[in-house]
Amino acid sequence: MILLDYHNRIIEDTLKTRFNPENKPKPVDMSIVDFDGVSYHLSTLDDDDAKLNLSIRWKCWNELVQYGALDVLKREYSRWIIDPEHGYDFTLQFDLNNIGGDPEDVIRRVSLLKRNAMAAPFERAFDAQSLAEQEDHWDPSSSQLMTIHYRDGEAIYVQNQQDRVTVIFSTLFKEETDRVFAKVFLQ
Known part of the structure; x- marks a missing residue:
């Protein structure tokens, strides 16, 4: 590894x-x-x-x-x-x-x-989630989906919810060997 x-x-x-x-x-x-x-x-x-x-x-x-x-x-x-x-x-x-x-x-x-x-986007999401968690009634429209295109064909998505922060990594495996390893480890 x-x-x-x-x-x-x-x-x-x-x-x-x-x-x-x-x-x-x-x-x-x-x-x-x-x-x-x-x-x-x-x-x-x-x-x-x-x-x-x-x-x-x-x-x-x-x-x-x-x-x-x-x-x-x-x-x-x-x-x-x-x-x-x-x-x-x-x-x-x-x-x-x-x-x-x-x-x-x-x-x-x-x-x-x-x-x-x-x-920065992670701090923003964690701060927003912390505030939302303290509210009695949370408005889902206040949740912001932050997209960071950090590499060609790959991105990170960060979004706060009332009780969590969701992070999604969109990853592109170009090599066949990488795709096989990814399939094994990510299933």
């Missing part, structure tokens, strides 16, 4: 090196792509190697923003948010001379950037 971490290991390892005060800031220009098509760009400014930008581009970004991703990201990263780099959806900038927090904590939080963006 393959266990995938919630965080991006390449970003975590790179930031550990970059945030180490014993290392002199050097130019960097890295493009990183996750298994699910999320693209990151980790780079220093042309004129200042001590300024490190991390940008993210994701196919479902606009959907995540619609469901509150910017609020979640502002809560987690407010001091580092800058205008997005051209061609990307969201950018953080760090001053390697003054990171603005405990380096290990910052590294861990930043490596969870994708996870935190994806958390």
Whole structure:
């Protein structure tokens, strides 16, 4: 079984090196792509190697923003948010001379950037369900179906009810072997 971490290991390892005060800031220009098509760009400014930008581009970004991703990201990263780099959806900038927090904590939080963006629709659904559970009479029309098309041909559907949150993963198995395994495990 393959266990995938919630965080991006390449970003975590790179930031550990970059945030180490014993290392002199050097130019960097890295493009990183996750298994699910999320693209990151980790780079220093042309004129200042001590300024490190991390940008993210994701196919479902606009959907995540619609469901509150910017609020979640502002809560987690407010001091580092800058205008997005051209061609990307969201950018953080760090001053390697003054990171603005405990380096290990910052590294861990930043490596969870994708996870935190994806958390927004779930947080919204859990909050709505919690409120609905407290109401004497619940109006089903207040339930919102949130759809996140996170990969080509695949989506996640999240909807709150009065007593639960339903999450459906629509997954496409392209390879015959994958379809056989899916059939065995999902029946």
